[in-house]
Amino acid sequence: xxxxxxRTATLAxxxxxxxxxxxxxxxxxxxxxDLASAQQRANRAADELSKAEEQLAHAEDTVANLEARVxxxxxxxxAVRDQxxxxxxRQYVQGTSQIxxxxxxxxxxxxxxxxxxxxxVAETSTxxxxxxxxxxxxxxxxxxxxxxxxDARANVIRDLRRRQDDAMKELARLARLEEEARASREEEQxxxxxxxxxxxxxxxxxxxxTAAPAAAAADPSPSGSGPEPPSEPTAPLRPAxxxxxxxxxxxxxxxxWICPVxxxxxxxxxxxxxxxxxxxxxxxxxLAPKGTPVVANVGGVVTQRSGAISGLAYFLAGDDGNRYFGxxxxxxxxxxxxxxxxxxxxxxxxxDARGGPPHLHFExxxxxxxxxxxxxxxxxxx
Numbered sequence: 001x002x003x004x005x006x007r008t009a010t011l012a013x014x015x016x017x018x019x020x021x022x023x024x025x026x027x028x029x030x031x032x033x034d035l036a037s038a039q040q041r042a043n044r045a046a047d048e049l050s051k052a053e054e055q056l057a058h059a060e061d062t063v064a065n066l067e068a069r070v071x072x073x074x075x076x077x078x079a080v081r082d083q084x085x086x087x088x089x090r091q092y093v094q095g096t097s098q099i100x101x102x103x104x105x106x107x108x109x110x111x112x113x114x115x116x117x118x119x120x121v122a123e124t125s126t127x128x129x130x131x132x133x134x135x136x137x138x139x140x141x142x143x144x145x146x147x148x149x150x151d152a153r154a155n156v157i158r159d160l161r162r163r164q165d166d167a168m169k170e171l172a173r174l175a176r177l178e179e180e181a182r183a184s185r186e187e188e189q190x191x192x193x194x195x196x197x198x199x200x201x202x203x204x205x206x207x208x209x210t211a212a213p214a215a216a217a218a219d220p221s222p223s224g225s226g227p228e229p230p231s232e233p234t235a236p237l238r239p240a241x242x243x244x245x246x247x248x249x250x251x252x253x254x255x256x257w258i259c260p261v262x263x264x265x266x267x268x269x270x271x272x273x274x275x276x277x278x279x280x281x282x283x284x285x286x287l288a289p290k291g292t293p294v295v296a297n298v299g300g301v302v303t304q305r306s307g308a309i310s311g312l313a314y315f316l317a318g319d320d321g322n323r324y325f326g327x328x329x330x331x332x333x334x335x336x337x338x339x340x341x342x343x344x345x346x347x348x349x350x351x352d353a354r355g356g357p358p359h360l361h362f363e364x365x366x367x368x369x370x371x372x373x374x375x376x377x378x379x380x381x382x
Contacts, residue, residue: 042266045167050270052160057276059153066146175264259382263292271373283363290358311350323365328353
């Protein structure tokens with residue numbers, strides 16, 4: 001076979017190889033539209049969960065108020081009950097000897113005074129008994145209202161648990177789609193690398209095939225023909241190609257701010273939502289699977305803490321002049337001076353979040369004090 005035919009065969013083989021690599025079946029993966037849709041569903045589930053928590057807070061406050069009212073009415077009934085009991089005993093004692101005392105009284109004025117006194121006692125007893133009956137009726141109504149609200153609270157709790165399950169299912173779906181997208185990007189990169197390597201090898205073999213006839217023509221040997229010397233094996237060169245464009249990923253970083261939860265997550269605008277007892281939610285709850293990394297959203301100094309309400313928590317004195325707080329961690333990470341993106345913990349459900357969906361309670365204190373709604377910032381960077 002002549003040099004020209006060899007070059008043609010080499011290039012044809014390379015073309016077949018490249019075509020084969022390019023047409024291999026792609027693994028099933030989630031596209032950007034699937035991910036966006038899954039993220040919207042997860043955020044919607046987080047919003048519905050937040051509303052269910054508001055309803056539970058309202059139900060808890062209503063039940064607490066009714067319990068206090070029942071306790072007050074019950075105390076009033078107990079007081080009147082004692083008064084009625086004392087008056088009943090007094091009337092009984094006076095009633096058994098009233099005629100005898102009147103018969104023994106010689107002064108008519110003394111008799112009149114005694115009759116008037118007995119009348120006052122009887123009237124007082126009647127008033128107290130009426131008050132006792134009224135208070136008892138009030139108590140029955142308050143207890144019925146309390147029972148109704150307790151039933152309503154039980155329904156709210158059931159709905160809350162259903163919302164929690166829905167939110168975690170949507171997060172699991174989002175995590176699966178993100179993993180598929182990541183695997184797809186890696187597979188695309190491997191394909192691109194394989195195609196580039198094959199093209200480089202083809203170019204090297206083509207160059208070798210072209211150089212061989214030229215070397216033979218320049219050979220000063222008498223015959224000018226003969227067995228071709230074996231060519232030096234040429235290692236495939238990796239050409240300087242531009243990186244393969246990958247599918248877009250959720251925006252979690254910028255030059256100066258990083259989303260504090262690095263993984264599948266969902267949140268809603270729940271800042272200021274009622275949390276029972278007149279309290280208000282002073283941060284944003286970022287739902288995520290337990291163990292999802294929590295990172296320093298800016299560079300600064302991290303201080304770890306632990307409390308009955310917050311569970312495992314941290315303060316971050318940011319280099320940007322703001323102070324950040326995160327609660328309900330499952331575990332701690334780095335502390336002290338950290339760079340943005342340093343892992344400082346993992347998402348959990350410690351503190352008063354125990355039994356609920358794992359999440360990071362995240363607060364922003366501008367300038368180191370006060371509160372501000374983190375929602376718009378998280379929408380921008382997460």
